[in-house]
Amino acid sequence: MNMLTKEPTMKSTRVCPYCEGLTSQDLIFKEEAYKVRGETFEVSHSFYVCSTCGGEIDNLEAPDPLDEAYKLYRDKKGFVQPQKLIDFRNKYELTQKELSHMLGFGAVTLSRYENGALQSDAHNVALEMAMQPSSLLMLVKKNKGIFSTEKFEALLEQLDRECESIYCSSSNEIYRQLDHSGISEFSGYSKLQVNKIIELIVFMCSLSGALKTKLNKLMFYSDFIGFKKQTRSITGLHYVHLPYGPVPNNFDFVYAQLLKENIISKDEVCYPNGYVGENFISNREPDLSVFNEDELEVINFVREKFKDFTSTDITEYSHKEKAYLETSNKEAISYNYSKYIEAQ
Template identity: 30%
Template sequence: MNRMNYCESCRAEHTYTIKKEPQVFRFRGQDIELPERRIAICNNCGSRIDVEELENETMANVARIYAENYGMTSLEIQNVRKQYKLGVRPFAKLLNIGPASVTRYESGSLPQASHLELYKRLQQHPHVILEFFNRNKGSLSSRELKMVETALDAWTNAEDSFQTDDQIIESIFKPYKVTDLAGYSDFSLEKFINMILYFTTNGVLKTKLMKLLWYSDFLYFKRQTVSITGTTYVKYPYGPVPKNHDLILAHLQHMNVIEVDEHTNDEGWTMMMVKASEPFDSTIFTEDELETMREIETHFRNYGSRKISEYAHNEIGWLETEEKQPISYKYAEELREFH
C-alpha cells in the first residue's frame, strides 16, 4: 500500500519514500545526535514532507537519547521513590510536584528540568528526603503523615548501617579488580583521589578531568602493563569516564575532597568546574606514575573540554567499545604516544 501525505511544495497529496539520514538536534541545551532519522521524501518533486508519525518518532528518540546521556531512565526514576517505600501521592507532595507528573515520569515521560534535578539529588543523596519531609509535611493529610513517618523511620533505621562514601566508591570497582577492565590492578581509592587532586589543584572542567584520568591510567598501562589506580572506565558520548562518575563525584564532594561549581555558559551549556579541597599527596605514587601524570597534564594543558573529547574519540579503545560499556585496558596498546 502506497503511503500518501500532503506536500507543501506540490500543494497536493503524493506518495512518499522514507529515507534515513543523520541529524543533530539542540535539546535542553545539549546537542543530541540521531544517527538515523527517518524522513519522508515526496516521490513527485523530491521535497521533504512533514509526516506526523515520523516527527513524533524523531522527538521520542531525541528525548530518549537525552535521558540516557544526561537524565535518568524510567527505572532509575521509579527506584528513587521505591527506595523509601512511599506511595505516589505522598511522595509527590513531599517533592511539591503533581502526582500525575510522578506517574508519567515513572512510565517513561521525560521530566521537566527542575523535576529532573530533584530526582538526581535524591538518587545521589537519599537522605535529602528528610529535608523535603520537614519542609512539605504540612501538605500531607493526617493519614498520609502517619504512613510517611512510619516509612521514613523504617528507611532511616535500615540506613543506619549504610556504607560510608569510600566504601560505596570502592564497591563500584570491586567486581573488576585484577582484570583487563581494571588494568590488572586492585582499585586504590587513595591513588584515585590523589590523581583527581593532582589535576584539580587549580580547578578543571569535569569533562576534561575524566579524560585526564583515563589517559593517565591507560598510558601507564601501555608502558607498564598495569594501571595506576585500578579504575574501570566506560564509553560515554563525550569520551571515556570512570564508571558511575557522577555518583563518585557526589561522594567525593560529601567527603570534602573536591568542590564542584556548576554554571551555564553563554551558549547554554552546563559547565561543571571541579576544584581540589585537599592538598595533593605525591608520596603515594612511584616516580614513574608521577611522570606519566605530569606528561598527561603537560600535553593537554591548553586543551579545552571539547578538544580533548574530540582527541579521545580517535582512540581505538573508545571507537571499538559499545556505548556505556567498560573499555578494556588491552586497547592501551593502541593508545597514541605523546611527544
C-alpha cells in the first residue's frame, strides 16, 4: 500500500491511549491506495501522532477510508450511492422491508447498502431500474398486497403524476414533429399516443437491442396487427412506403429525441459490405401499464415472431405485404391493408 506523508496541518492536545494522559499530537494526512474489485483508488487518510511516544492514533472524526474508496468506485461505475438510495426510499416513504420485497432481496441486504456496503452489479441494476418512476410504478402495482390501501393509492397517484411529467417534455416535442392531423385510416383511427410510442420502442429494444431498420418494421407490424385485432392502431402513427419497407413517417426525429433524453442508447454495427447499422438499446424497463391486454398480446407476439429475423429478413418479409406491394415510394399506407397482413 503506497503512502505519501504530508506535513502536519494541526496540533492539538488529546488523550493518548499509550501514554494514558493528555499529550500534544499532530494531525497527519496520508494518501493510501485501496483496491476495490480489482481497481485501485487513492484515498486521503488522517490520524494523530503523539509527540511524546510517537504512537499513531485513529482520527475517529474522519470518514472511513474504505468507505471513501467504495464511493470513488461507485462514482466511476455509475453505481447508486448510499445517500441517494436513502433519499429515494424516503421520497416515496417506503420502508426497507417494502422496497427490498419489491426488488427481490432481503431487507438486511438493503440496509447494508444504505450503510455503505458495496452492492453487486446485479443489485445495482435492480436499484437503478426501481428508481425510474415508470419502473417503480410497475413494481408497486405488482406488489399491491404489501401496502395498505391508503399507501398503495397514494403511491399510484404520486407515480402517475411523475410519469406524466417525465413524458411531458418528450411528448411535446415528439407530438409537434409527428403527423397528428386527425383520426383517419392513415392513423389507424386512433389519436397519436406518444406514451405508447415511447414504451413500444423501449419494449422492442429491451432484450438485446434492435437495429433501426428492423425496429421500424416491428413498429409497423405491432400497429397493423393491433388494428386488425381491435379496429384501431396502438400508437396512432402514420406509415409510409420507403425502399426498405413500411416505416413510421418522420421517425428519425423520435429516435433522436429518445437518444437525447437517454431513454435509449445507440451502438454502431459494421458489416463486411461496409454498411454501418444503428442498434438501439433500452436504458430502462418498459412501462407496460400503458397498454391494454390486447395490445400487450400483440406486441409480445410481434417481438417473439421476429426475434430471430435479421434486418434483411424482416425487410424482405415486409416487401411481400399488400400494404407495401400496392403502394408506391413515399405514399402513405392505409391501415385498411391490415386485413391482409401475413404475420399471424
